[in-house]
Amino acid sequence: EAPPAKLANIVILATGGTIAGSGASSTTTVGYTSATVGVDNLINAVPELKKVANVRGEQVFQIASESLTNEHWLKLAKRVNVLLAQPDVDGIVITHGTDTIEETAYFLDLTVKSRKPVVVVGAMRPSTAISADGPINLYNAVLLAASKDAIGKGVLVSLNDQINAAREVTKTNTSTLDTFKTPELGMLGYIQDNRAHFYRQSTRKNTLDTEFDIGNLDVLPQVDIVYGYANVNRIALDAFVTAGAKGIIYAGVGDGSLAAQIKGPLAEARKKGVIIVRSSRVGQGIVARNGEANDDDLDFVTSDTLNPQKARILLMLGLTKTHDTKALQTMFSIY
Numbered sequence: 272e273a274p275p276a277k278l279a280n281i282v283i284l285a286t287g288g289t290i291a292g293s294g295a296s297s298t299t300t301v302g303y304t305s306a307t308v309g310v311d312n313l314i315n316a317v318p319e320l321k322k323v324a325n326v327r328g329e330q331v332f333q334i335a336s337e338s339l340t341n342e343h344w345l346k347l348a349k350r351v352n353v354l355l356a357q358p359d360v361d362g363i364v365i366t367h368g369t370d371t372i373e374e375t376a377y378f379l380d381l382t383v384k385s386r387k388p389v390v391v392v393g394a395m396r397p398s399t400a401i402s403a404d405g406p407i408n409l410y411n412a413v414l415l416a417a418s419k420d421a422i423g424k425g426v427l428v429s430l431n432d433q434i435n436a437a438r439e440v441t442k443t444n445t446s447t448l449d450t451f452k453t454p455e456l457g458m459l460g461y462i463q464d465n466r467a468h469f470y471r472q473s474t475r476k477n478t479l480d481t482e483f484d485i486g487n488l489d490v491l492p493q494v495d496i497v498y499g500y501a502n503v504n505r506i507a508l509d510a511f512v513t514a515g516a517k518g519i520i521y522a523g524v525g526d527g528s529l530a531a532q533i534k535g536p537l538a539e540a541r542k543k544g545v546i547i548v549r550s551s552r553v554g555q556g557i558v559a560r561n562g563e564a565n566d567d568d569l570d571f572v573t574s575d576t577l578n579p580q581k582a583r584i585l586l587m588l589g590l591t592k593t594h595d596t597k598a599l600q601t602m603f604s605i606y
């Protein structure tokens with residue numbers, strides 16, 4: 272196939288993860304070490320990249336993604352914004368550990384100020400494994416970032432030949448290659464035969480259409496997650512509030528239901544000024560406002576379809592703008 276006349280300029284920002292991992296042998300697929308291979312070696316392992324884009328790499332950090340902090344997100348988003356403001360950069364690919372890929376992608380979806388493509392990619396097998404998925408995933412991600420069809424679609428997550436939206440994608444399996452899915456709402460499309468094929472798009476606002484500006488931020492408001500379960504107690508909640516949490520995501524059972532013994536403590540925390548968002552540990556579906564709790568009386572916010580870890584990101588960013596629960600609730604319906 273003839274190469275396109277003018278290749279897009281794509282910057283690969285490497286952050287670590289299994290895609291940059293190495294194991295003791297070619298059959299080691301668990302128990303390997305993440306974040307050991309540098310960005311130039313990742314690029315050199317896929318000479319086919321040269322056919323689809325002019326690529327250059329930057330090592331932003333080199334960690335397993337479970338160790339990511341808010342500061343890493345701020346650093347990464349700022350770098351993406353600087354690069355995308357340059358006329359000689361057409362798109363960004365971020366190589367990333369898969370454990371928190373959905374969180375980083377959603378953070379960028381809300382804070383990148385450009386319609387140019389941003390694709391977050393990872394792998395489930397380390398670079399040293401037989402049939403490692405990193406090289407094909409990286410190839411597909413660069414192809415996607417260089418594709419005109421990816422412009423204005425928000426931040427994308429691409430593994431396993433599939434394209435998912437940052438807001439909706441989630442890791443559904445601890446270890447299989449097809450772990451990234453958008454249950455029910457569905458993926459956006461496929462990458463096949465050297466082309467991105469799009470079939471749908473999220474209706475929620477992203478990138479240039481959000482109100483969030485992290486350009487001058489060095490810290491984010493403290494927001495923590497309290498997990499719901501039968502026989503839940505208030506110990507974790509109280510500890511987070513005492514430690515200075517400005518917001519709490521309650522990962523309730525079912526439709527964000529509140530156990531009798533947690534409802535009172537959550538209401539007390541709200542009276543102290545802490546913003547409470549009712550989310551759900553279920554992972555699919557809407558947490559309905561005034562459904563399993565009287566949110567109007569309690570002055571709580573509900574998470575819509577965001578899972579707890581993504582609700583945490585939106586609340587952190589929301590709290591950089593307002594502490595008004597009505598305004599925050601609106602954010603959960605538009606982002």
Ligand SMILES: NC(=O)CC[C@H](N)C(=O)O
Nearest residue numbers: 288289335336368369370
């Ligand atoms: N498949 C992976 O990338 C997981 C490796 C590691 N736990 C990480 O998230 O960085």
